[in-house]
Structures are given as C-alpha cells and as structure tokens.
Amino acid sequence: MKKNRALILCFVLPCVFSLLIMFLYPTIRTFVMSFFKIEGITDDVSTWSFYGVENYAKIFGSSTYRKSMLNMGSIWLFGGVLTLSVSLLFAVILTSGIRFKKFFRAAIYLPNVISAVAMATMWIQYIYNQDYGMLNTILKKLGLEGVRWLGADMKFWAMLVAFVFGAVGYYMLIFISGIERIPQDLYEAATIDGANKIQQFSQITLPLLRGIIKTNITFWSVHTITFFLWSKMFSPVDTEATTIVPVVYLYDTAFGGKATITRDAGAGAAVGVTLAVIVLAVYFIVNKVVKDDDLEF
Amino acid sequence: MKKKAVSMMLVAAMAVSLAVGCGSNGGGASGSGEGKKYDGVTLNYWSMWNSNEPQGQVIQEAADAFSEETGATINIEWKGRTINEMIATALQANEPIDVFEDGYERITAQYKDYLYDLTEMAEAANYSDHSFACFNEKAIEGAGFLCCITEQPQVGGIFYNKDIFEDCGIEVPTTWTEFLAACQTMKDNGYQPMALDGAYADFFFGYHLDRIIGQDAISDLAVNGGWASNEGVIQAAEQIIDFVESGYLAEGAPDEYPASQNKMGLDQDVAMVVCANYVVAEVNNNTQTELNWGLFNYPEVEGGVDPTNAYAGANSLAIPSYSENPQAAFDFIMFLTQGEWDQKMADTASQIPADPSNTAPAVMDGTIETLNATTDPLDWNMGMNDNADLKASFKDTIIRLFEGQFATGEEFAEAMDALY
CATH class of the missing domain: 3.40.190.10 (Periplasmic binding protein-like II)
Structure with a gap:
C-alpha cells in the first residue's frame, strides 16, 4: 500500500506542479498586478508601484469598458437564449427519429470545424456586404431597399447572429448526448398515458436535461467571456466600440492598439480579475439555481 | 541480443541527432567563405x-x-x-x-x-x-x-485616381473650398468623389480637425474632453455633415473595410480615399487592377491653424x-x-x-x-489616439458622423463629450 502511495504521488506531482506553475501562479500574479501601476506585462517587480484600487476605478470609470461589458452581457443573454433554444430545438428534432439524422447533425456541426476567421470573413463579405451580400441581394429581389448591416447601429447584432450560427452545432451535440441518455420507456409510458409530443418534451425531456442545461450555460458563459476573435474580425484595422468586448479592451489596454504607445498592464490585470470573478459568479449562481440532483433515471 | 544491439544503435543515433539539433550555432563558422568581414x-x-x-x-x-x-x-x-x-x-x-x-x-x-x-x-x-x-x-x-533606422516609410493624404481628375479637368485642390468644388465637378460628371471605410473614418476626421485646430489641440481634447466648447470641433463636424449631405461619399460609405476603398478598383468610378500609402497596394491587390494613382496633401481649411502637415x-x-x-x-x-x-x-x-x-x-x-x-509629421488619428482608453469610442462616434446620424456639429461634439 505504501508503495502504491509513492507511485500515485509520482504520477500526480508533475501534474500538480504544472497546474501550480501554469495556472495558479499567473492567477495570483494577475490578481496582485491589478493593485499596482505597471506599464508592461513583464516589467520587473521593482518597477511596480502600489496603486490601491485605482486600476479598478479607472476601468469602471471608462465608458469604453462599460460598453464592452454591456456588449458581453448582450452576447450572453440574447446570444445565449438564441443559441441554447435553437440548439435544443435541433437536438429534439434530430433525436425524434427523422431520416438523414447523421447528415443533418454533421451539417449543423460543420461551422465548428471551419476556422472562425474564415467564418467571420464569409459573413462579412458574402452575407452582409451592402452591394453583393446575400441578404441585400434577397431584399433587392423583393423590391426592398438594401440595409447597412455593418453600420454602427446594426454591426453588433450582425456579429452576434454570425457567432450564434457557428455555435449552435456545438451545443446541439451536447443536448443530443443528454437526450439520448433518457430511457425510451419513459416516453413509451407517457405515450400510453396520452401525452402528446409537447407534453413529453416539457414534462420529461426538459426536466431530465437540467444537468445538461447547467453544463451548457456554464460553457456558454465561458464562451462569451473569451469572445475575442469575432470582435476583432468585425472591427478590422482597429477596435470599434460597437463590437468591443472586455477581452479586447484588456488586450488593447495591456498591449496598445494600432499606433497607440500607451500600455497599462495594471488596468489590464484588473479587467482580467473582474472577468474571473464573473465566471465564478455565473458558475455558483447556475449551480444554485439549476438543481439536477433531485431526479434519478 | 540482436534486439539489444539494435536498441543501442537507435539510442546512439538519437543521442547524436539530439546533440546536433541542440548544438549552438552561435560561434560556428558560417562556411560561406574565408576572410570575409563577418x-x-x-x-x-x-x-x-x-x-x-x-x-x-x-x-x-x-x-x-x-x-x-x-x-x-x-x-x-x-x-x-x-x-x-x-x-x-x-x-x-x-x-x-x-x-x-x-x-x-x-x-x-x-x-x-x-x-x-x-x-x-x-x-x-x-x-x-x-x-x-x-x-x-x-x-x-x-x-x-x-x-532606430527607418525601413518602410508611410505617408498619409488623399490618394486619387488621376484618370478621373483628368477626365473631369480638375487640378489638384489645395483648399477645402477648391476640394468641395472638385467633388461637385466629379459628381456632375457621374463619378463618386470619396471612398470611405469605417475603419478609417477617424483618420479622415482627424485630418480635417487638424487643419482647423491642430494636432496639439486635438490631443488635449482627447485627453481632457471639452469638445462641445471648442468652436473648431463644431466647425469641422458641420463641414463633414455638409460634405456627406452633398452626396460626395461613395455609395454605401462608410462601408466595412475594405469594401469602399475596393470600389476605386472594382467600379473605377470612385475617385479618392483618405488613407496612408499602403491603400494603393491594397486596392491594386484586392481588385487586380493598376489604377493611375496620385497623392495630394489634405487640403487647407481656410482660417485653420495647420494648413500643410501630413501624417507620416x-x-x-x-x-x-x-x-x-x-x-x-x-x-x-x-x-x-x-x-x-x-x-x-x-x-x-x-x-x-x-x-x-x-x-x-x-x-x-x-x-x-x-x-x-514634412517637418513635423502628424500622428495616426492626429492626437485622438493619445486617449488610448476612449479611442474606440471616438471611432464609433465619428463613424456615426459620416453615417449622417448627427444633424449639427454641436450634437456631434456633445456626443464626444458624453464619452467621458
């Protein structure tokens, strides 16, 4: 038994050390940095000067940061409702015994295997383009006027729709795996008792998917908070407030944008800490609100 | 035994390749000839x-x-x-x-x-x-x-299609009044005067504002606010509003980069773009055309403080x-x-x-x-980037100015102040 313990330690220690060095150390360092005035991320500690909560005061006082948080909140709420609803709908349809299930499943998942850069370019150039984009071509064929899809007022929503399109397949697969775990007997019994499909969905499928829904909300939250590339693709050349999100704000603050020489690693760290707190808060709230341990099947 | 020998050989081969792979290349002879300077x-x-x-x-x-x-x-x-x-x-x-x-x-x-x-x-x-x-x-x-040593210089200004200017009989304008007259002539001849992508809207407006109040004043406004109390800002915004309302922007502008600037090559009826010199290569490459390009400095705004400086x-x-x-x-x-x-x-x-x-x-x-x-080159966005925190919001507000969302210069200036 003693030998076994030593062996277990030998296997576990490298992993623990790696975790401590590559995860815990940067986390603690970022937290500490957020209370100091620091220009560059790797500046020597001797050049740091204590700044109290000024970094937090700076970012919370910034209208650009507040806008980025608002954008992130909108992506989480509106994008989340849309993505999870549509993916759940597709999952239910694909597990209902329709023909060509494998084809549809692969087709809906396909955007996930395409590079996000290619996806964003396709949406910007071929769907939203004012002159030859698909949407305006359809509108013009219907005798309607073209819309400035990527104008200041519409750009955020255009980006969100494009992002949701790519994300649906991923969440759909998770829902499908959850639905396929539910015993068929339950549906057969419900059918014999006279329950229609909608009742079966609301009384059996949905309650038994609570664990999966919890997982998906957590994944979506992480997905939203790390939303970087789509924002960058929809604001070419330099960051625009319409599509800015906190990680882009963090990046610009820490590294400076196009032709910007100002860097503020301390404020960047403060943004990172606030995002970490949000992730933790979402995780705890979802765990508290969505209970999945009261049903067994 | 045979296995052991093979294993030993493989280990030796691996050790040799590691030694070769990890070896320093810093002090070794280059092998490119003897007696050369370095x-x-x-x-x-x-x-x-x-x-x-x-x-x-x-x-x-x-x-x-x-x-x-x-x-x-x-x-x-x-x-x-x-x-x-x-x-x-x-x-x-x-x-x-x-x-x-x-x-x-x-x-x-x-x-x-x-x-x-x-x-x-x-x-x-x-x-x-x-x-x-x-x-x-x-x-x-x-x-x-x-x-540092300069490797690839850039210069900003108004890049234009010389053929369109020749066709319209236009001389390169040096003042805002002449520039507006040139735009009207181009419009009358069936051309679209100015391409503009949202990505460069702040560069365009920055240039115009610089001509009226100068880069130092823009930098001060960017850092401290007070746009609405600056007459030059209101004048600049009013002039841009007039420019847009006169229909001098290309159709769809401000568009998503690089859609509008590409129209200079694709349609060849769009005459100008305010940008840095790399726009020339971008348009030529994107549209596989060879336009007859020219450059002129952003025109002087009469009564303004900076008639000639260029971005570099x-x-x-x-x-x-x-x-x-x-x-x-x-x-x-x-x-x-x-x-x-x-x-x-x-x-x-x-x-x-x-x-x-x-x-x-x-x-x-x-x-x-x-x-x-150029003796005192302008910075990118002419001082607006000195407020790194708000520059993304400035850009957004300026794009709205070019979209025609502000009826007056005061409205625009107040929107800029509201960002603080």
Whole structure:
C-alpha cells in the first residue's frame, strides 16, 4: 500500500506542479498586478508601484469598458437564449427519429470545424456586404431597399447572429448526448398515458436535461467571456466600440492598439480579475439555481 | 541480443541527432567563405512580416546576399504583426536578438531603454543623407538618441485616381473650398468623389480637425474632453455633415473595410480615399487592377491653424543594447534600407523607399516629395489616439458622423463629450 502511495504521488506531482506553475501562479500574479501601476506585462517587480484600487476605478470609470461589458452581457443573454433554444430545438428534432439524422447533425456541426476567421470573413463579405451580400441581394429581389448591416447601429447584432450560427452545432451535440441518455420507456409510458409530443418534451425531456442545461450555460458563459476573435474580425484595422468586448479592451489596454504607445498592464490585470470573478459568479449562481440532483433515471 | 544491439544503435543515433539539433550555432563558422568581414558572426533578426509576404521575401533575399558578401549568418524569425506583444518581454529577458522591426512610435516610446544608441554608427555611415529627416528627428525627440533606422516609410493624404481628375479637368485642390468644388465637378460628371471605410473614418476626421485646430489641440481634447466648447470641433463636424449631405461619399460609405476603398478598383468610378500609402497596394491587390494613382496633401481649411502637415509613420529597425554584434547588425540594416535592396523592397512591395535618393514606384508618385517636405509629421488619428482608453469610442462616434446620424456639429461634439 505504501508503495502504491509513492507511485500515485509520482504520477500526480508533475501534474500538480504544472497546474501550480501554469495556472495558479499567473492567477495570483494577475490578481496582485491589478493593485499596482505597471506599464508592461513583464516589467520587473521593482518597477511596480502600489496603486490601491485605482486600476479598478479607472476601468469602471471608462465608458469604453462599460460598453464592452454591456456588449458581453448582450452576447450572453440574447446570444445565449438564441443559441441554447435553437440548439435544443435541433437536438429534439434530430433525436425524434427523422431520416438523414447523421447528415443533418454533421451539417449543423460543420461551422465548428471551419476556422472562425474564415467564418467571420464569409459573413462579412458574402452575407452582409451592402452591394453583393446575400441578404441585400434577397431584399433587392423583393423590391426592398438594401440595409447597412455593418453600420454602427446594426454591426453588433450582425456579429452576434454570425457567432450564434457557428455555435449552435456545438451545443446541439451536447443536448443530443443528454437526450439520448433518457430511457425510451419513459416516453413509451407517457405515450400510453396520452401525452402528446409537447407534453413529453416539457414534462420529461426538459426536466431530465437540467444537468445538461447547467453544463451548457456554464460553457456558454465561458464562451462569451473569451469572445475575442469575432470582435476583432468585425472591427478590422482597429477596435470599434460597437463590437468591443472586455477581452479586447484588456488586450488593447495591456498591449496598445494600432499606433497607440500607451500600455497599462495594471488596468489590464484588473479587467482580467473582474472577468474571473464573473465566471465564478455565473458558475455558483447556475449551480444554485439549476438543481439536477433531485431526479434519478 | 540482436534486439539489444539494435536498441543501442537507435539510442546512439538519437543521442547524436539530439546533440546536433541542440548544438549552438552561435560561434560556428558560417562556411560561406574565408576572410570575409563577418565570418563566424550570427545575427538574429526578428521580423514583423511573414516569409511569404513580399516584404518578407525581400528581407530573406537581402539577408542571403549580405551573408554571401560578409560571411555573417542571419537567422530570421518571422514573428508577424503581433511582434509588439512579445518584443518588450523578449528585450527584458535579453533574448538573443540583434535586429528587430516594429513601428517607430512604439520603438521610441516603449523599447528605448533596451536599445543601442545608433548615433555614432549612423554618422560614420552618413545615414542622414540617405534617410528622411522627419523620422530621425521624431526618434531622437522620443528616445533622446537615434534608436532606430527607418525601413518602410508611410505617408498619409488623399490618394486619387488621376484618370478621373483628368477626365473631369480638375487640378489638384489645395483648399477645402477648391476640394468641395472638385467633388461637385466629379459628381456632375457621374463619378463618386470619396471612398470611405469605417475603419478609417477617424483618420479622415482627424485630418480635417487638424487643419482647423491642430494636432496639439486635438490631443488635449482627447485627453481632457471639452469638445462641445471648442468652436473648431463644431466647425469641422458641420463641414463633414455638409460634405456627406452633398452626396460626395461613395455609395454605401462608410462601408466595412475594405469594401469602399475596393470600389476605386472594382467600379473605377470612385475617385479618392483618405488613407496612408499602403491603400494603393491594397486596392491594386484586392481588385487586380493598376489604377493611375496620385497623392495630394489634405487640403487647407481656410482660417485653420495647420494648413500643410501630413501624417507620416514608419516601420523601423532597432538593435538591442545587449547585442554582441551591433556593428554587423547596423551594417545589415544599412544594406537593407539603402541602395539596391531598398529599391527592391519599394518596387516589390509597392511602398516608399527608405532612402530618398531611391525612386518611388509609379503608384507612389509624389510620396518622396511629400515626406521630404514634412517637418513635423502628424500622428495616426492626429492626437485622438493619445486617449488610448476612449479611442474606440471616438471611432464609433465619428463613424456615426459620416453615417449622417448627427444633424449639427454641436450634437456631434456633445456626443464626444458624453464619452467621458
């Protein structure tokens, strides 16, 4: 038994050390940095000067940061409702015994295997383009006027729709795996008792998917908070407030944008800490609100 | 037994290959000839380009030619545009770098403490006669010494299709009034005067505002606010509102980059764009056309404080202060930025040569003269970027100005103040 313990330690220690060095150390360092005035991320500690909560005061006082948080909140709420609803709908349809299930499943998942850069370019150039984009071509064929899809007022929503399109397949697969775990007997019994499909969905499928829904909300939250590339693709050349999100704000603050020489690693760290707190808060709230341990099947 | 022998041989082979793979290449002979000036010297070059880009290809060819001539070995690491995310850390960690590229503003402001003073070597090489004074002065002003050598200069202004101007019988305008008259003539002749992508809306407006109140005043407003109480801001916004309402923007502008500027090549009925010189190569490449390009300075706004200054920027080369071979690194920089290789870089990448005695490619006609005449170049966005925190919001508000969302200059100025 003693030998076994030593062996277990030998296997576990490298992993623990790696975790401590590559995860815990940067986390603690970022937290500490957020209370100091620091220009560059790797500046020597001797050049740091204590700044109290000024970094937090700076970012919370910034209208650009507040806008980025608002954008992130909108992506989480509106994008989340849309993505999870549509993916759940597709999952239910694909597990209902329709023909060509494998084809549809692969087709809906396909955007996930395409590079996000290619996806964003396709949406910007071929769907939203004012002159030859698909949407305006359809509108013009219907005798309607073209819309400035990527104008200041519409750009955020255009980006969100494009992002949701790519994300649906991923969440759909998770829902499908959850639905396929539910015993068929339950549906057969419900059918014999006279329950229609909608009742079966609301009384059996949905309650038994609570664990999966919890997982998906957590994944979506992480997905939203790390939303970087789509924002960058929809604001070419330099960051625009319409599509800015906190990680882009963090990046610009820490590294400076196009032709910007100002860097503020301390404020960047403060943004990172606030995002970490949000992730933790979402995780705890979802765990508290969505209970999945009261049903067994 | 046989297995054991095979295993031993494999282990030996692996050890040898590891030893070879991990061995230092720093002090070894280059093998490119004996008695050359830099035999045995290895230079590590961090580039902001990728090896498949025209600039990267020229740099590689120049490095090979320099190696052949001097015996030095040049290891190029293609870091791409994100070099700015890693170079400061690399310099702090004394990474073995002998030459690196980045924008000169960042080099002079952020990395100066880690850089070699090039003053003496530059004097010995008579560098001032082969460079644009405005960049050298800016570098010395920012860092306190000559910390970098200009590699790829840029200049901003109004890039236009000369054929359209000729067709309309228009002379290059020098004042805002003349410019508006030229736009109207183009419109009357069935042309669309100005392309504009949202990405460059703040650059356009920054230029216009600079003409009225100057870059220092813009910087002050950007940092401290007070836009609505500045008459010049209101005047600039009113003039842009009039410009938009007159229909001088191309259809759909401000569009999503690069859709509007591409119309200059695709439709060839859009005459001008406010941008830096790389727009020429972008439009030509994107649309596979060869427009008859020209450049003129942003027109003077009557009664304004800055009638002539132009935006100028540059990608530059610098040498870390801990480099063991600064003279070899400097010689390579001179090799790349002057004479044959500078000309090749300008021709291949359609850009302005770093050495004014070289010739600008036809599409860059007029750029050398503009840069030579520039004494105090404007920054990108003419001071608005001095508020790094709000610049994204400035851009958004300015795009709305060009979209016609503000009825008056006061409304626009108040929207700018509301960002604080």
